[in-house]
Amino acid sequence: MDTAGSMLYEGKAKKIFAAARPDQVVHYFKDDATAFNAEKRGTIVDKGVVNNKVSERLFTLIEENRISTHFLKRLSDREMLTKKVAIVPVEVVVRNLVAGSLAKRLGLPVGDAIEPAIVEFYYKNDALGDPLVNDDHLRLMNVATPGVLRELRELAHKVNAVLKPFFAERKMQLVDFKLEFGLFHNKLILADEISPDTCRFWDMGTGESMDKDRFRKDMGKIEEAYQEVLKRVCG
């Protein structure tokens, strides 16, 4: 049986439960939304369902391209069974177009193409507000070795090479996205989720945001955007 056991952890957007097997866990996707290190809080109706189904589709696609992920199967509208990994506390951000914190930090024009894509590392630490860090910082803190960082960067570029054309076929520009990786039997595999919470998508026709930026910036039509992503990705 793959039904959820006791709760192991509650994050901002997901709860993690024990599974029947000790090397697996069940993720429950909530509708809770936060932004700016949880300074802003709200609910996006059925976000959990959308993020679970979109993540299932994208993890399956990535696995088909011979990149290992924690995904095993979707159990219900809001539940996913995965391998139990030890998360590497690094948020790996890939950027194809200038937006968000990159535009702000460097004063670059929003929407400018970044060719080839760039990868950034953020140290996953709420108390510090997930600071941007470089390889030396992560090595200093014993978070990751140069070898692991090289692998994270390579995997991030490979995932981008799979996702970018997939979204382009659906008339969505994959502006940027955040990945998390975990160790499973000493191997780095893709973990967490890939969803409108963790990516920026711009509609190729209208240029409109179809992701969590609509919540971050109070742009309205938030639920509609999440449902549209679900339709284009899984429909």
Ligand code: TMP
């Ligand atoms: P940023 O431009 O705010 O640094 O965000 C880059 C990408 O990372 C964007 O697609 C949204 C995603 N992201 C998360 O998934 N979690 C976060 O906490 C933040 C700040 C960004």
Ligand code: ASP
């Ligand atoms: N996940 C982040 C938080 O609440 C914010 C974001 O995605 O912008 O803190």
